[in-house]
Amino acid sequence: MTTASSKKSDTNRQKIIAAAFDLFYHQGFNQTSFSDIAEAADFPRGNFYYYFKSKDELLKEVVQYQVERIKQMIEVWDRASSDPAERLLFLAKMMEESRDDVVRYGCPLGTLTAELGKTQLGLQQEAVHMFDVLIDWVSARLNELGYADQSRILAMHVIARIQGVTTMASAYSDSAFMDYEIDNIRAELTRLANRDQ
Amino acid sequence: MTTASSKKSDTNRQKIIAAAFDLFYHQGFNQTSFSDIAEAADFPRGNFYYYFKSKDELLKEVVQYQVERIKQMIEVWDRASSDPAERLLFLAKMMEESRDDVVRYGCPLGTLTAELGKTQLGLQQEAVHMFDVLIDWVSARLNELGYADQSRILAMHVIARIQGVTTMASAYSDSAFMDYEIDNIRAELTRLANRDQ
DNA sequence: GTCTATAGAGGGATAGAC
């Protein structure tokens, strides 16, 4: 069967992937067991291997799921404005909306790639695809603003700024610091947009 | 015995703590087993509980060990200059010196607190003491530069900048980005020192 | 296609011989 099917097992797969993403975020990848996932997604523990070849395979699908979610988020931004400067400011809005989760658990992208970077480099390379989507988009906007060959490293700089904020805000459970830095980042995005190159 | 002793068991303790710090950094806390530590510090696995009550207890001592090391690093900086602006620039030098390790494994402070923040908040609070030492010191220097009540949040900002760089540089194994951002941070430290408040 | 049972390895922690 080559066409997309919509069997019950497919919706189960989706439930498992969504539950796994939340658990990886809240507990870490290596600290999340099949039992945890089975309980959260409400299926028998042993069924896992009917849906996925291995835990690594699950991670790859979780990453793909999150990549799609990030792309959808960006599509919403792009529909809301066609001005590159305005579009970039949605990064600050994203930080505001995820504030409480970030203060409690850190950034789902940053903490996952950091964990996997220790001893699971292959999986880290998969997880980095989540960052790629954001960086590609920021880079494209900066390119429109005239930054040309500097756009990619500046995009990484912007994402790094955000990562630093999430790390310290969650280390100290400090929402006020997060708010303070969201303003700082909004200001830097505005400065980037207004400075002629 | 109330006076400090220097038995063989004390040097063994130190060996274990140093080995555990390296392993926690390279593998993560929860991914490091007693077997790993015993092998690295060359002592029998079962002896662990002669030296430490539990793995949590070991972590606390590892944090204290690292706190002392950071304090020693700062003492060297303070001896090398008495000018607050010059002193702050040692943060950039620190990044240069740890560059290769950071690109490979991330920041030992940031990745440890991020891991523990997921499900071991008590241990995270211990680990954050490592950040406290740096932030207190940066804050004191900014205070000398006239930032008064802003000095603490600006100190957190500076450390957050560094954290963001380590996260992205290690996610992408990108030394060039790290170098680029070390220059950025050096520039920001200089700006902070020169702007009158 | 769904589930139970369990294998096999490795984790933290303990008891007790020397």
Place this chain on the structure above:
DNA sequence: GTCTATCCCTCTATAGAC
């Protein structure tokens, strides 16, 4: 004070009943 042996638990993964 040092080390061996081992307990009990949980983990990933598999075999095979239904």
